[in-house]
Amino acid sequence: MPNDSSPVSFRIxxxxxALLEAVxxxxxxxxxxxxxxxAVTLAQSIVDNDSPDVVLKGYREMLARKASWxxxxxxxxxxxxxxxxxxxAAAVAARQKDRQD
Structure with a gap:
């Protein structure tokens, strides 16, 4: 993970x-x-409820699939x-042959 901030974009x-802007x-x-x-609060809540080990295992599996991809x-x-x-290389060879002929 990067140590500094990095942009994330998504479509809504x-x-x-309008709902997000209003709130x-x-x-x-x-x-x-x-x-x-x-998003960070929700993610931390999921980690707290589902166990850091389970979340980390899923993340490692995703990284392994991504590395394979x-x-x-x-x-x-x-x-x-x-x-x-x-x-x-074939085009160069063909031009050289044409020049020789």
Whole structure:
């Protein structure tokens, strides 16, 4: 996890945004601070109720799946890049052959 703050974005409906803005204003907070505080409070409550070990286990499983997905994506990218290199080399060889003929 990063040590400093990092942005998080998500989509909500106009009605949900209006509700959040109204409550944030009522609480005397910015929308960003209200959402951040509410999300962190809820997350801490879930950890307290469900056990830190259970939450941590789920997080580790998610990271393992993500690492696998990332390596699969990287392998696919490497294959695509190698095909591009091969096409480029074939094109260069064809031009050289044409020049020789």
């Amino acid at each position: 409906s106009n009605e949900e945004r 944030a204003h009522y609480m005397g907070e910015t929308l960003s601070n209200f959402i951040r505080r509410s 990332d390596s699969d994506q990287l392998a696919g990218l490497e294959r695509q890049l190698q095909r591009s290199v091969n096409r480029g």
